[in-house]
Amino acid sequence: MKIIVDCFGGDKSPAANVEGAVLALKEHDDLTLVLTGDEKRIQAELDRLGYHGDRIGIVHAPEVITGEDKPTDAIRLKKESSMIKAISMLRTEKDIAALVSTGATGSLIAAATLRIGRIRGIRRPAFCPILPTMTGDIVGVCDSGANVDVTAEMLLHQAIIGSAYLKYAYGKDNPRVALLNIGTESEKGDNLRKEAYGLLKNCGSINFVGNMESRDLLSGKYDLVVCDGFSGNVLCKATEGTAMELLKKLKEQIYSKKKYQLGALLQKQMFADFKDMMNYQNYGGSVLLGCEKTIVKGHGSSNATAVKVCIGQAYRMSGGAMNDEIQAALNALDREE
């Protein structure tokens, strides 16, 4: 298994990316990695870590794409960037199965959509981040922003590829799929939602459990939520944003009085556990689903452990079995029609 790691563009790049790569090698004996980015700086990190093995190759790419770059411009003008070089190699080199990047999301989605082939039958790739639930489990949201205009058929496809993803990357055997809606009753929502509800309900290869209201995302009752990219983006950012604002406010309140701080001292472990439970770094990156090859987008602030987790995710998804299963489900749909 050969995976390419874009080593620039993250807040802690290249140190975290290179260290994450070295850590990932220890977990998978048959894994080899290609790192893209400034060769000297990557080599310096490898030297610092004392890695002298032959399972890591470096491909020099002097440029870096940032969040400031407009995606279409980035693809066109920064061909020598670590991200675009990685995408190009993923496209052309048959033995590279997957790409892990902590770089700019918009540019990565745009480059992957334009350059990487899709699974036959899939119109557009979809983005699927993973969020920790309050029951200590996880939930995937697909799509979270790659496609703002979708059809009911695309929502059905998202349910199929997302279910396969949760099975292969997270070992969930029969993931519970919900449709994001403004109420739980079957007849709720606009025409898109009503049509999608029917398609999801009649699809034999997924475990559709009905509509979900956004308030229940963290309840642990669902493994995958299917939605258009606009409302999925609103859902993910509102959930993360509220959690962050609340914890920030709580911290502020605690520091406002000596008495509260004293109380917090007794709760030190509790807050550490809480923070750990909500730490997305433990749960892996967002995956761009529907492509012929695996693309994992780690959070911009990923540390070495988070990068390692992303590489492990990519590894588990890239044996070929996942895409075969998706293709079989899509073929079954065609037969049903």
Next chain:
Amino acid sequence: MKIIVDCFGGDKSPAANVEGAVLALKEHDDLTLVLTGDEKRIQAELDRLGYHGDRIGIVHAPEVITGEDKPTDAIRLKKESSMIKAISMLRTEKDIAALVSTGATGSLIAAATLRIGRIRGIRRPAFCPILPTMTGDIVGVCDSGANVDVTAEMLLHQAIIGSAYLKYAYGKDNPRVALLNIGTESEKGDNLRKEAYGLLKNCGSINFVGNMESRDLLSGKYDLVVCDGFSGNVLCKATEGTAMELLKKLKEQIYSKKKYQLGALLQKQMFADFKDMMNYQNYGGSVLLGCEKTIVKGHGSSNATAVKVCIGQAYRMSGGAMNDEIQAALNALDREE
């Protein structure tokens, strides 16, 4: 000023509604109220509260609409319900300026949309709940679910009526209006958002400050967020749901160990303040904007104070000045075209 109060359909009805009505009378000398619902039960509550004045009238309505009723059926079949009687009187009786209800949201929106006239130029009324921000301020979300299919022009109208609402009901003089989007840059989003951005930017009668990502709803940087009813519903429920899930989890953690409970004892006032800050009951109900008459929907779990706050809200919006200001802004739009 005469306001009608639907006294049934809430979790604490009719006790909370009747007590809220009596409390509201004490705050506004020129206010009279009409209460709809089971006459005997309302009278019993008034007796319990020792109210024997002449500023409250009762209109008997034996039926109750619940969340189980399908809105279209409720309107058609439950004409003798406290809600539909109240809507009918609001429609026909010229001197009734506003309606306050804690009953089923879907039925109230449907009945109001079908029965109550709209401000000239407004195509559909929009629903605008108020959420507490982390800076101790408030933010309105318009629309939160009345219209799932909207046009850019409807979003502009929502900005105008929402701004007037925040001015009259909350004393905000030049409310900062944002457009809910998947990024802050002006060119973000689908065609609807791009078109709406242009209209909002060019409208002289509102204070448009740009796109907002859902994660910033509670930041205190915005007074009003304009969005389609689908994503607005996702936004509000994700924000409320996450806050509730987090606080529930925190409580659960605190009770899991004696040591944590001891700490929480020292923080008792802090948690009380926190809970108070996040208590929607303090901030009033959601308002159905764009109608010729004021309609305030209190939360289903409203207590007497919450009902009183809703009546106060309705009172401040119903002098005529607010709708005049909205009409002037809409007329100005016509002239600009």
